[in-house]
Amino acid sequence: MADADTPPTLDDVAHYAGVSTATVSRFINKSGKVSKRTQVRVEEAINTLGYTPNFAARFMAAKRTFTIGAIIPTMENAIFARGLQAFQEALNDHGYTLLVSSSAYKPQAEEEQIRTLVARGADGLLLIGHDRKPEIYDYLDRQQVPVLVAWSYDETARAPSVGFDNKTAMQALAERVLSMGHRHIGMISGISEGNDRARRRIEGVRAALQGFGLDPATLSPLEVPYNISDGDLALETLMSRPTPPSVVLCGNDVLAAGALRGAKRLGLDVPRDVSITGFDDIELAQVVSPALTTVHVPHREMGRRAAEELIAMVQEKRAGISFKLETTLVDRGSVARRDG
Amino acid sequence: MADADTPPTLDDVAHYAGVSTATVSRFINKSGKVSKRTQVRVEEAINTLGYTPNFAARFMAAKRTFTIGAIIPTMENAIFARGLQAFQEALNDHGYTLLVSSSAYKPQAEEEQIRTLVARGADGLLLIGHDRKPEIYDYLDRQQVPVLVAWSYDETARAPSVGFDNKTAMQALAERVLSMGHRHIGMISGISEGNDRARRRIEGVRAALQGFGLDPATLSPLEVPYNISDGDLALETLMSRPTPPSVVLCGNDVLAAGALRGAKRLGLDVPRDVSITGFDDIELAQVVSPALTTVHVPHREMGRRAAEELIAMVQEKRAGISFKLETTLVDRGSVARRDG
DNA sequence: TTGTAGGCGTTATCAG
DNA sequence: CTGATAACGCCTACAA
Numbered sequence A, B: 001m002a003d004a005d006t007p008p009t010l011d012d013v014a015h016y017a018g019v020s021t022a023t024v025s026r027f028i029n030k031s032g033k034v035s036k037r038t039q040v041r042v043e044e045a046i047n048t049l050g051y052t053p054n055f056a057a058r059f060m061a062a063k064r065t066f067t068i069g070a071i072i073p074t075m076e077n078a079i080f081a082r083g084l085q086a087f088q089e090a091l092n093d094h095g096y097t098l099l100v101s102s103s104a105y106k107p108q109a110e111e112e113q114i115r116t117l118v119a120r121g122a123d124g125l126l127l128i129g130h131d132r133k134p135e136i137y138d139y140l141d142r143q144q145v146p147v148l149v150a151w152s153y154d155e156t157a158r159a160p161s162v163g164f165d166n167k168t169a170m171q172a173l174a175e176r177v178l179s180m181g182h183r184h185i186g187m188i189s190g191i192s193e194g195n196d197r198a199r200r201r202i203e204g205v206r207a208a209l210q211g212f213g214l215d216p217a218t219l220s221p222l223e224v225p226y227n228i229s230d231g232d233l234a235l236e237t238l239m240s241r242p243t244p245p246s247v248v249l250c251g252n253d254v255l256a257a258g259a260l261r262g263a264k265r266l267g268l269d270v271p272r273d274v275s276i277t278g279f280d281d282i283e284l285a286q287v288v289s290p291a292l293t294t295v296h297v298p299h300r301e302m303g304r305r306a307a308e309e310l311i312a313m314v315q316e317k318r319a320g321i322s323f324k325l326e327t328t329l330v331d332r333g334s335v336a337r338r339d340g
Numbered sequence C: 001t002t003g004t005a006g007g008c009g010t011t012a013t014c015a016g
Numbered sequence D: 001c002t003g004a005t006a007a008c009g010c011c012t013a014c015a016a
Helices: A010-017 A021-028 A036-049 A055-062 A081-093 A107-119 A134-143 A166-179 A196-211 A228-239 A253-265 A299-316 B010-017 B021-028 B036-049 B055-062 B081-093 B107-119 B134-142 B166-179 B196-211 B228-239 B253-265 B299-316
Strands: A067-072 A097-102 A124-128 A147-150 A161-164 A185-189 A247-250 A275-277 A294-296 A323-325 A328-330 B067-072 B097-102 B124-128 B147-150 B161-163 B185-189 B247-250 B275-277 B294-296 B328-330
Touching: A010 A021, A010 A036, A021 A036, A055 B055, A067 A081, A067 A107, A067 A299, A081 A097, A081 A299, A097 A107, A097 B097, A107 A124, A107 A134, A124 A299, A147 A299, A161 A166, A161 A299, A166 A185, A166 A196, A166 A247, A166 A275, A166 A294, A166 A328, A185 A196, A185 A228, A185 A253, A228 A247, A228 A253, A247 A253, A253 A275, A299 A323, B010 B021, B010 B036, B021 B036, B067 B081, B067 B107, B067 B299, B081 B097, B081 B299, B097 B107, B107 B124, B107 B134, B124 B299, B147 B299, B161 B299, B166 B185, B166 B196, B166 B247, B166 B275, B166 B294, B166 B328, B185 B196, B185 B228, B185 B253, B228 B247, B228 B253, B247 B253, B253 B275
Parallel strands: A067 A097, A067 A124, A124 A147, A147 A161, A161 A323, A185 A247, A247 A275, B067 B097, B067 B124, B124 B147, B147 B161, B185 B247, B247 B275
Antiparallel strands: A294 A328, B294 B328
C-alpha cells in the first residue's frame, strides 16, 4: 500500500512508471521527445495514481501559470457578467484560466486583490476603469505583470484600455433627450469618486447641455450606490425638488430600474410624467416596463477583444494597444417628447 | 543600482536589512520573536524594495494559502451573486481570500476548474449543488481538499451542504397555487440533467399535484437554459398547447421574468390571463410588473454560513456539518385566484 | 532573539 | 530519447 494521505507527485509517477521525473515532465508538457512506449507507461501511471501537477511548484520553476486575473467592482448585478463571460471564453480558447475577484467598489479591497492575484502568479490582469493610485501601477510595473483596463477607453491614461468613451456615449444620449424637447434634466449617478466611468458620464451630460446653450452647472447629479433601491429613493428625492426634472438620466440600467420602481411607487407614469433612461443595456433593460431607452454597450465584443489583447501582451511581452468600441443608442420608449 | 528587472525576494530584503531570511520570514508571519529594532529595519527594507511574498513559494513550503475557491454555474445573472458576496465578506473577515470561477453550467468546465483551483492550492472549495461525477469527490478526497455544497441541502449526498430543500420549497409554492384554484399547471424549468436543484424543484411540483389528488405525470416541464429569452419563448410554447395552463411555475426568477415578457408579447395579461411564479427572489423579481410571486431564499445568510462552516472544516480538519435553511413564500401579485 | 540549512514539486539545462 | 541535477522563493525545525 502506498501512502494514501498525501497527493501523488511527479516523483511518484516517475517511480511507478520506472522513468525519471524529467521524462514525466516532458510527457505532461507535450514537449515531444518521448517514445511511444514510455508515453503509454507514463500515462497509465498518471491515471492509476490520480496525479495532478502542482501549480505552485510549476510556477516557481517555470514562471508561468496560464492564468489571468480579473477584478470587477461587483458581482451583485449583471453589468460586468456578460463581458466577463466572453472574456473567460476567449481566454479558455487560448488555454488560459480566469480567476475573478470582486472589490465591492472599494479601492482598498481592489488593491489587496491585485496583490493577491499577482502573488499567485497571474500572468496578466484585467481591471475595470482607470482610476486608482499610481503606486498600484508602479507595483504592477515592478512585478512585470501586464494590465489591461476595460469598460473605459482613454488614450491618455497610464494603462492601455479596451472599452468605450463613457463621456461621448452619455453625451449622445443626453443630446437625444434634449432634442426631444427636454430642458430640465435630472441625473442619478453612481458614486463618482474613484470611478472614472461615472465621472465621465456626468461630463457627457454637461457637454450636451453646453452644446444646447444651457448652463452645465445647473446639473446637480445625485450620487448613490449602484442598487435598485438606491435608484428608487433617488428618484423620489429628485422629484420632490422645487422644480422636478422632466427626464432623469441614470448612470446605469440598475439605477434606472430602481428609478422606474420609484416612479411607480409615487404614482408617476413613465414616460408621461417623467422620462427615464439607463446605460449599459443589460437584459434588465428589456424586462422592466416601460422597457428602457438606454446606451447599448457591446459587452461580449469588449470581453473578447480584451482577452485577445491581454494574451498578446503576455505572450509577446509587449505594451498593450488601446481599442475603442462604439456604443449605440437604443430607443425603447421610456422617454417621451416634450414641448418647450 | 540593483536589478530592476526582477521582483525582490526574501533574500533581497534580508540582505538589505542585514539579517537572515529566517528573521524576515518571522517578521512577515508575525511569529513574535523579533526584536523591535530589527523589526523597523526589516519593515523599511520591505517598503523601499517594494517586496511582496511569492504565494507559490509560500504554498510549497507551508501548504496553506488562506484561499478558498468557489465555482458557480453562471455569472450572467444575479442568482448566485448575492450569496457569493456574503460568502466573500465572511471569508475576508476571517483572513481568507476568495477566488471565483464560472462553469457556464458545463460539468466538463466545472471539473477542470476544480482541478485548477485545487492545484493552485485552494484550502477549501465551495460548489453549487450536489450533482457531479463521483470521481470528482474521490479526487478531492485524495487531495484532501474540503468541499462544501451550497444552494441545495441534502443529508444523503456525499458532500456536506449548506442550503435549502429545493423540493419542499417548490412544493409549498405549488400547493399555494393549487389552493388558489389552479388545476392546470405549466412549468418552465432549467435543464435538469446534472442539476439537482432543478430536478428537485420539478419533484416538488409533482408532489404537490399528488397531494391534491392530481396525476403527477400530467406535468410535462419544459426544460430550457436559464435566460430571459428562453423563458420568453418557453411561455409561448406552453400557451400554444391545446389546453394552455392557467399558471406557469418557473424554475427561477430569470425564467419568470422572461415568461412575463413573453406573455406581454402575446398580449396576455398577467395574472388575469395567466399566472406566473418565480424562484429565488432576486431583485429582478421586484422590478418587473407585476412583481413576482416567488420563493424567497436567504442568500446572504446562506453565503455567510457556508463561509463559516468551510473555514471550520479547513482549520479544524474535520468533516463538514450540513445546515438547512428555510425558505419563505413571497406573494407579490403575479398569481390570481382561479375558480374551478 | 537570530542564523543555518533542508525540503516543498516542477522545469530546464546538460550530459549520456 | 532519457536521466541527473541545479534552480525557483519561502518556511521551519534545529542550533547557536
